[in-house]
Amino acid sequence: MTISQPSTSAKPWDTPDAVPFMQIKNITKKFGSVSAVENVSLDVYKGEIFCLLGGSGCGKSTLLRMLSGFEVPTSGQIIIDGEDQAGVAPYDRQTNMMFQSYALFPHMTVEKNIAYGLKRDGLPRREIATRVTEMLSLVQMDGFATRKPHQLSGGQRQRVALARSLVKKPKLLMLDEPLGALDKKLREETQFELIKIQESLGVTFVVVTHDQEEAMTLSSRIGVMNRGEIVQVGTPHEIYEFPRNRFVADFIGSVNLFEGRIKEDGENHVVIASPEAGTDIYVPYAVSGVEGQQIAIAVRPEKMEISKAPLDDMRNTVSGTVDEIAYMGNVSVYHVLLDSGKRVRVSQSNRTRSNEDAPTYGDRVNLGWAGRAGVVVTA
Secondary structure (H helix, E strand, O other): OOOOOOOOOOOHHHOOOOOOOEEEEEEEEEEOOEEEEEEEEEEEOOOOEEEEEOOOOOOHHHHHHHHHOOOOOOEEEEEEOOEEOOOOOHHHOOEEEEOOOOOOOOOOOHHHHHHHHHHHOOOOHHHHHHHHHHHHHHOOOHHHOOOOHHHOOHHHHHHHHHHHHHOOOOOEEEEEOOOOOOOHHHHHHHHHHHHHHHHHHOOEEEEEEOOHHHHHHHOOEEEEEEOOEEEEEEOHHHHHHOOOOHHHHHHOOOOEEEEEEEEEEOOOOEEEEEOOOOEEEEEOOOOOOOOOOEEEEEEOHHHOEEEOOOOOOOOEEEEEEEEEEEEOOOEEEEEEEEOOOOEEEEEEEOOOOOOOOOOOOOOEEEEEEOHHHEEEEOO
16 A cells, blocks of 8 residues: 655655664574564664663563674664674663663762763773763752762652663663653653753664553654564554554554455545445545455544534545533543444544533434544554
8 A cells, every 4th residue: 555645854764775773684582482573673863862662571572682782683683873783792782771661870969870870981080070970960960969879759750760771872772661650740740851861962872662642752763563463564644544564553652553454446436335334435545455344444533523513525425423522621522322333432622611512412413524534453
């Protein structure tokens, strides 16, 4: 399937002659007969914030541990800045890792926690002091140098752990669920701070997370993992708007999936017969498939219109009854039971303080979406 996308300025991953900063080539990691990571290949470019996104047990943390040297691949190759990492111990790699638990030394002050790695490397006192001061300023912890971890908030401990990870000037920093211990509001604020810090230093970040919103906010690109494999790599926009398969469409954000079969396979359109929708669905672009093939159309809730009045200007429409409403402040999410028996979600922006025409519980409603609002997925 080919769908035209908005043109953007060339990025390293779109440039054929660009040299990846990190290359993962056919990496596999087995624990006994179980493959935690299966034949993964991936290129990451200098200065990227690359996120590995997936659910628990998908292999993302195992892949991160192989990059850092804490796990040895069963097969495959890891190259960082042109150097093969085979046989290179974690402490000899030009990388560093920030753990989910932050792993700060409780008996040491903030200053000593940050300086620990530099002292182990035998750097002169003056250089250590200079670097620690720079890091404290970078993470906005200047006035906390003499405090110990138990005297800090979760967000402050996160900043100290980040400063300790960056003070050795690694070529590559790996972050394992870096914001998982923070509450929602602090996590949102810290995401943008992390981006600013990364941009100011130019260090390449590889972030492991199960939080979709975090991955979408932080990353230049995302690698979605499932069962030890990377099933799609792309920018946040590409991953969300153009999922390659059912798993990615369903895993990233909310989506309505209408199963069906290709009824009409035209040169520049297809028609999908969908018992779940209770109607035929028109798609105004060609797809790779044949008549009778099982297929699905994925439509995001925010791309669907909901109205008590007919939606005569919409090519694709279905009808049903409002079953549940979730008021989220900025949006309202409607759960609608279609006449076909399928439940779908529709989100509507709350642009005004009150809307007397908005559907309520038990209302009969019509749902509609533009032809290109849906994405066809086949696997």
